[in-house]
Amino acid sequence: MKNSKPCLIQAPANIQASYEAAINENPNNAPTSSSGRKKRSVGEHQRFWRPGRTLKIAITDYGDGGHEIVKNAINQWAPHVNLTFEFVTLIDDEELYEGDIRIYLTPLSNAVMYSAIGTDALTEPSHLHTMQLGTDYSSAGYESLVMHEFGHALGFLHEHQHPDASIPWDKEKTYLQYARQFGWSREFVDGAVFPLPRDADRSYEPYDRHSIMHYNVLNTCTIGDWEQPVNLKLSAGDKAAALKFYP
Ligand SMILES: [Zn+2]
Numbered sequence: 368m369k370n371s372k373p374c375l376i377q378a379p380a381n382i383q384a385s386y387e388a389a390i391n392e393n394p395n396n397a398p399t400s401s402s403g404r405k406k407r408s409v410g411e412h413q414r415f416w417r418p419g420r421t422l423k424i425a426i427t428d429y430g431d432g433g434h435e436i437v438k439n440a441i442n443q444w445a446p447h448v449n450l451t452f453e454f455v456t457l458i459d460d461e462e463l464y465e466g467d468i469r470i471y472l473t474p475l476s477n478a479v480m481y482s483a484i485g486t487d488a489l490t491e492p493s494h495l496h497t498m499q500l501g502t503d504y505s506s507a508g509y510e511s512l513v514m515h516e517f518g519h520a521l522g523f524l525h526e527h528q529h530p531d532a533s534i535p536w537d538k539e540k541t542y543l544q545y546a547r548q549f550g551w552s553r554e555f556v557d558g559a560v561f562p563l564p565r566d567a568d569r570s571y572e573p574y575d576r577h578s579i580m581h582y583n584v585l586n587t588c589t590i591g592d593w594e595q596p597v598n599l600k601l602s603a604g605d606k607a608a609a610l611k612f613y614p
Pocket residue numbers: 374375376515516519525
């Protein structure tokens with residue numbers, strides 16, 4: 368856990384395909400202008416699945432219990448979303464991959480965990496996985512990492528990058544920390560850690576430091592006494608957002 372690399376948001380390979388997949392799946396994904404009108408523009412669309420649908424979720428099964436552990440972690444979202452989760456085994460055959468969400472469990476201990484954001488999974492070639500998770504099932508916080516990645520698969524972004532995130536970052540110390548710990552450049556930290564500008568085409572839920580979608584923040588990276596340990600459970604805010612986008 369301590370050594371696992373931070374999760375990275377995957378930008379879609381093709382933004383136009385991402386837009387079309389999102390809107391075809393769920394018209395509410397279209398960006399909304401300040402007047403409340405739906406706009407036809409590509410880029411800052413949301414990527415939520417159609418409420419009420421069944422999501423087929425394929426997960427690698429090595430027969431080591433990992434498949435069940437991942438499935439149980441994902442199922443913690445189930446009571447809060449109007450979706451039916453159908454779990455299948457990810458078949459390691461280029462012809463036979465199935466599943467709207469395809470989760471590869473990698474035995475590489477230093478691999479980055481990542482997931483396509485929501486409906487971006489629909490734009491991935493069907494023989495490729497859409498999420499990668501590690502296999503250190505017994506490590507502290509493994510379940511919370513799976514819940515975090517599945518939050519991305521449901522269409523949620525990183526909470527620590529919320530435009531209202533009130534984290535008193537010490538930027539220079541943060542650059543140093545991420546360079547030392549993960550080898551990240553300053554530009555990389557700017558793109559993945561610090562708040563993103565407010566987008567007028569998006570509505571935001573209130574900033575929630577207890578969200579499962581929030582990175583942990585070390586005290587050494589902030590001014591004054593401010594830290595955020597790893598969030599291990601879905602927060603009240605996570606549950607409210609799940610209900611809002613999957614009514
Ligand atoms: Zn993430």
